[in-house]
Amino acid sequence: MGRAEERQARQRGARRAARKRPSGGKRTGIRRFFTWKKILGTFFAFCLLGMLGFVVLYLVVDIPKGNAAAKMQSNVYKYSNGDVIARTGDVNREIVDLDKVPTEVQKTFVAAENKSFYKDEGIDFKGTARGVLNTVTGKGKQGGSTITQQYVKNYYLSQDQTVSRKLKELVISLKVDREKSKDDILAGYINTSYYGRGAYGIQAAAQAYYSVDAKDLSVQQGAYLAALLQAPSQYDYSSATPTGRKLVKARWNYVLDNMVEEDWLDSGKRAELKFPKPHDPKAPPGREGQIGYLVEEAKREVLRNSNLSEAEFEAGGYTITLNIDPDKQKQLEKAVDAKLNDKLDRKKSKADARVQAGAASVDPKTGKVLAMYGGEDYVKHYTNNATRRDYQSASTFKPLILAAALENGSKTQQGLPITASTVYDGTSKRPVKGGDVAFAPPNEDDVNYGDVTVQKAMNKSVNSVFAQMGVDVGMPKVMETAGKLGMDVKGLPAVPAQTLGSMGASPLEMAGVYATLDNHGKKVTPALVGSVEHKDRTVDLPDPIGDQVVQRGTADSITSVLTGVVDDGTGRAVRNPSQDVAGKTGTSDDNKSAWFTGYTPKLVTSVGLFGEGDKGKQVSMKGAGGFPRINGSGFPADIWAAYTFDAMGSPSSFDLDTNMGAAIAPVPDPSSSAPKDPSSTPTKPEDDDEPTKKPTNTPTPTKSSTTPTPTPTPTRTTPMPTTDPNPTDTDGPPDDPEDGLFGRD
Incomplete structure (x- = not known):
């Protein structure tokens, strides 16, 4: 037998020995604890427990009474010495039936937030799971909620970003979807949402932004209000930054394009629509002089520097203490009046009327x-x-x-x-x-x-x-x-x-x-803000x-x-x-x-x-x-x-x-x-x-x-x-x- 044959024979012998080696040998190290069978078994056990837990939760949690309006409070703004500057928070809302809102305007909200609204069962499992995971890992607020979920959050629950609240939202949304019609849910959603400018509900928003009743809104105006819900302050076109204006226009186009995609709006009509710039806002009572500037900027600063959503903040109960020194504030106003305003005649001189002054100390x-x-x-x-x-x-x-x-x-x-x-x-x-x-x-x-x-x-x-x-x-x-x-x-x-x-x-x-x-x-x-309590x-x-x-x-x-x-x-x-x-x-x-x-x-x-x-x-x-x-x-x-x-x-x-x-x-x-x-x-x-x-x-x-x-x-x-x-x-x-x-x- 030649060398080649001998080598082949040894290799065949080694393979036979390997096949005869007992497979039930004792495992060592981490392999003793983790096998595919154990991993799959544990996974299915968790799934079963989760399902059982959800069934129990479904049986235990009932649809609560609507309490959003009852929870509305005032926010109190104070000077650094504790004197009150202003109180805000009176609820500006007028409920309207859905048949008072043009059908095309109704569809703008569905196109903006939840295109599957008329087909789904009230929840978005994927979006909710993402929201729960983000909350647990501290990565921020959830996205992807359905219109039903947002309505439940607005009307039945709170704006708190907690796992328990999200799970309740999930269960209640399922029950609400089974017990109420889609029209009732949509009406509840557009009547409870916050649109900025102190406006709760579509009727107040229509008046605040376009000085019309909800029944007279055009589809392009409705698309703006629907786009606005994503970020009311940031998307208020009258006061938005250049970036904010670009974002709200992009959101407005997104809403209308979705309507065309769902056959809710004719593509020819869509091409003719122009962005409807909202009217300048009107100051609410008690915001005259410098007070309105201080209050609105304080609110923006709080929202910018905290994890609060605008809806959470507007629900009230906050005391916002500004760093403004009331004496220095008066001295600054006095200086502007004495050195500028008293020297201009804004009524008779067009040049004088053009001058605007701003200052910060x-x-x-x-x-x-x-x-x-x-x-x-x-x-x-x-x-x-x-x-x-x-x-x-x-x-x-x-x-x-x-x-x-x-x-x-x-x-x-x-x-x-x-x-x-x-x-x-x-x-x-x-x-x-x-x-x-x-x-x-x-x-x-x-x-x-x-x-x-x-x-x-x-x-x-x-x-x-x-x-x-x-x-x-x-x-x-x-x-x-x-x-x-x-x-x-x-x-x-x-x-x-x-x-x-x-x-x-x-x-x-x-x-x-x-x-x-x-x-x-x-x-x-x-x-500008010293503390928020x-x-x-x-x-x-x-x-x-x-x-x-x-x-x-x-x-x-x-x-x-x-x-x-x-x-x-x-x-x-x-x-x-x-x-x-x-x-x-x-x-x-x-x-x-x-x-x-x-x-x-x-x-x-x-x-x-x-x-x-x-x-x-x-x-x-x-x-x-x-x-x-x-x-x-x-x-x-x-x-x-x-x-x-x-x-x-x-x-x-x-x-x-x-x-x-x-x-x-x-x-x-x-x-x-x-x-x-x-x-x-x-x-x-x-x-x-x-x-x-x-x-x-x-x-x-x-x-x-x-x-x-x-x-x-x-x-x-x-x-x-x-x-x-x-x-x-x-x-x-x-x-x-x-x-x-x-x-x-």
């Missing part, structure tokens, strides 16, 4: 919103000007560009570190170098400044300097820093045009950004003070530079001999917005003026108050000063850990050393503010490391040297001598 150490001005009257102007984000932030964005430079140790095109003393070319319309796109922004009034330090460029708000700086730093880094400081820059392109503050922002948002600088780089997220649950709110988002050296350097804007720049209207002040003015394209955002060590306040025409259209404010242009150094700065110097308490000084910037220059005031309320009377600028001939000696930029280096102990730097280069005037006019009201921003 924040404690930089706690993040509390101490005062907020939303507009002339919530009843007359529903949109909250303190929180609206549809107007450009303008030059109030410039400090964030310098902050990005300092934070990233950025350098100029010549390789020099960017600091307050770095010299840039301030020529108007100078093409930006190194960018991916051509960009050559003009300075205000097309003034040429020639060689100018960053400090002087900030003081005078020189567009050409900060456009170049943005490219030197890298616009992605600029936008990243802006986001860290508190601006909402998600989805915005990182292009040089953003250096002019072309993105939208609100006074509340800008107050938070500057409060973070005032708080030495530790993030401040303004908090309920007898049956605890509502936790996030801490307004967050992590260190930029280095202290960066934040303090920006504060130091911004004191120069007040001492020797566009913010001179707020100079005060007894108080350290930092701030920045801003005026947007075509004078559609004007800003002053400023701060002391104790108080940060942002004031914005916005040109608003018919139907909320953005318009210019030119001519308002009898002035050719409204700049941040005018009405906004006057309001800021009148409020701040009245509300700040005792004078205080910045504690700055930096060796950069203008710091605090003493302001001569031989007549008084007390805080002064700057007048709106135009003043002539100092001589060194006028563009002059270019100096022969240009100082060398100061030496700087790649990141701002704080001094060992907090110090206050001295003012900029008098040898700094002055602006150069080659083509443009001199600074406007009346910059107290409409000077350069």
Whole structure:
């Protein structure tokens, strides 16, 4: 026998031995406990127990009496001192029979929420299982409930997100579906749901959004109301963000497309339907003046920062204590009236009638919103000007560009570190170098400044300097820093045009950004609501003070530079001999917005003026108050000063850990050393503010490391040297001598 045959024989022998080996040998390790038989047996046992448990639950749980209306309570809103601001929660509902609602409108709700409504048995096992799993694992609120389940939750149960409530909902939904007709269930659903604007039920919603009865709703209006149920506040088109408006339109289209798919709506008619914009809301009684703005924004903040649904919150029983200081609130309202409203004649002047004011005041150490001005009257102007984000932030964005430079140790095109003393070319319309796109922004009034330090460029708000700086730093880094400081820059392109503050922002948002600088780089997220209490649950709110988002050296350097804007720049209207002040003015394209955002060590306040025409259209404010242009150094700065110097308490000084910037220059005031309320009377600028001939000696930029280096102990730097280069005037006019009201921003 050859070797090959021997090897084959051995292999055959091994196989025979393996087959003869006893299979019932003793198992070891984990295999002793887990076999396929045991696993399948356990699975089927659990299924059997689950089925038996559900049968028992079905037999035990009865359909309860409807109790939703009985559980409705008021929500109480209070000032920080405990005084009541307002009570809300009176149920705005009028039950209507289903035959009073057009058939096509009925079908919009089915198309939106539950296309199988007329065929199912009242429950969605898959959606409910997902909801139970999400609740058990803490992944959030369930979705996928049928119309029957939602009706049961609204009318028979509560909005609590618990496993026991979901199981009860499942059982009761099965019983309700067997005992009631589909029309009765649908009628109950559309009459108990919450639509926003304080409206419960379709009749109240039809009046709130379209000023018609439910019987007169069109199919497109019904589709909007059906879409609205998914997120009433977010989808209220009159007050929604741009994202919210896109979402509700997409939801509206989804509803109508589903109706076509189910043969409930002719495709030809569907193609002709246009989105029905709802009417502006009417303020309920007791919301006049600033109260409505405070209450509505407090509600939005609670819903944004908690796990409460709007229906849960509107069921009432909550005490919401705001951080608003009633004294400071009165002082802010008084300042706006004295420095703006009393100077405008909105009835006779179209220009005056276009001006809207908004303001927010924040404690930089706690993040509390101490005062907020939303507009002339919530009843007359529903949109909250303190929180609206549809107007450009303008030059109030410039400090964030310098902050990005300092934070990233950025350098100029010549390789020099960017600091307050770095010299840039301030020529108007100078093409930006190194960018991916051509960009050559003009300075205000097309003034040429020639060689100018960053400090002087900030003081005078020189567009050409900060456009170049943005490219030197890298616009992605600029936008990243802006986001860290508190601006909402998600989805915005990182292009040089953003250096002019072309993105939208609100006074509340800008107050938070500057409060973070005032708080030495530790993030401040303004908090209007201090606490939310309920007898049956605890509502936790996030801490307004967050992590260190930029280095202290960066934040303090920006504060130091911004004191120069007040001492020797566009913010001179707020100079005060007894108080350290930092701030920045801003005026947007075509004078559609004007800003002053400023701060002391104790108080940060942002004031914005916005040109608003018919139907909320953005318009210019030119001519308002009898002035050719409204700049941040005018009405906004006057309001800021009148409020701040009245509300700040005792004078205080910045504690700055930096060796950069203008710091605090003493302001001569031989007549008084007390805080002064700057007048709106135009003043002539100092001589060194006028563009002059270019100096022969240009100082060398100061030496700087790649990141701002704080001094060992907090110090206050001295003012900029008098040898700094002055602006150069080659083509443009001199600074406007009346910059107290409409000077350069």
